[in-house]
Amino acid sequence: MTPPARRDGTPEKKKRDSDMLLSNAKPARHQHVKQNKRSAGSATADSVARDLGADWLVEDKGASAKGERLQKVLAKAGVASRRHAEILIDAGRVEVNGQIVVKQGVRVDPNKDVIRVDGVRINVNENHQYFILNKPRGMQSTMDDEMGRPCVGDVVADKVAAGQRLFHVGRLDADTEGLLLLTNDGELANRLMHPKYEIKKTYLATVLGEANKKLVRELKEGIELEDGPAKADFVQIIDKNQGFSLVRIELHEGRKHIVRRMLKEAGYPVQRLVRTKLHTVQLGDMKPGGMRALNSNELTSLYKEVGM
Template identity: 40%
Template sequence: MNPNPKLHAWIAMCGYCSRREAERLMLEGSVKLNGRVIKNVAERIHPGKDKVMVRGKLLSSQQAHEYWALNKPTGVVSTVNDPDGKPTVMRYIQSKARLFPVGRLDEDSEGLLFLTNDGDFAYTLTHPKHGIAKVYEVFIKGTLSNTQLRILREGVPLKDGVTQPAEVSILNHEQGNTHLQFVLHEGRHRQIRRMCANQNIEIYTLKRVSIGSVSLGSLAIGRVRPLSSEEVTALLSEA
């Protein structure tokens, strides 16, 4: 790591929030460096010398990192707080650390989601350049045509560009409907739902079953478990 990291990266490393959220806090004027409000997201600091405050709280990088896996239920949003009062993933974990979700899993979807206070870990797992594989099981109405399956695999034209090639396979058929498996290496907002909508495919359920080498296993819906040090190391090595 650079001995003089960027301020937003250091805030994330302290476990206060993600890098993206730290940038937002800087732009809104909530971050002070040695008593001065800093809005320049390129600002660098001298750890151990400079004093950083976020919303009046003095930060320190000397804290233990925590890593948790949650089997997120549907009807729950993947944020720390929700302005509309919707239930968030934070209701399922008891910790004194300032945790935040790693990436997103939309409200209508369920499955594996990580929570941590390690900003570098979150950055590594969510940045597109690292391409961590995420596996989803999707139950759709009816069956797929060969053309639909080919387009899902090769790339779907969306408003934010054509999707990267995806591994899409048919797991089984049930009462005229179809179970699919998607393996994605990018993480666009509601990507699978938008891919399917583009091809007029109706989704009944969507569940994320693994991220990198970590899978849901027997973790029940609404339950959490700590990630082992071996799992954390393996995830970082896959980036």
């Protein structure tokens, strides 16, 4: 199974300020950019920046300079205070567009420039939002329902009214409960749904019948469906009681009703289905209808998995 993302942080060690650990940084959308090499010789940082076309490396020359100061952007992103951000810059731990920055006063564009601290991409775009919704049974995975049925849009109506354009990543059918990712980050959403990245989803299925090792074997080896074979990456029988079984299934398939169809074909019709995990992001003890923001570790894990 895919190990869960850490949510408790790492204890900070007693070191000099320049070695401080980053605990609140939010990862950004793109983790890969083309690296530019510095010119050899004794050229100044400004001349090297101009040679490379990196205008952001030129220090602040006055009020007319574009963008925001790098240390301010890092502080707003939750990396560190402005003072500690300056220490990180002095220590050569901050990169902008692939170039290490060691000068104070550099200005950047948070919506365009790629900023890393200790090699980790930092999300400095405050417009991006990431939430997990525990979708209740009976709720439609739509932002609006023309028949007036309860839908995801009802839960985020206040955020939409405040100008946040959120949409759901993938769907859960009305009878399926559990984890549904909401965001306005189109690139991340597209990659998470793209078959090539094989993002794993974990479900807990309550089925009719007392499951056995044969079911586990069949699901892992593959079940022949009308639109082609389908198989699970991991299967575990959690419990059996009074003619019902609780089965955990992990798979990267994204076809419609895939879990229900696999179990029905194997002879175990689904009575209740809950998605509990998307890659390393877990539903945990969230109540139905509850919503929370992703933490930095969860977001980092998702971006890394899809190569951003």
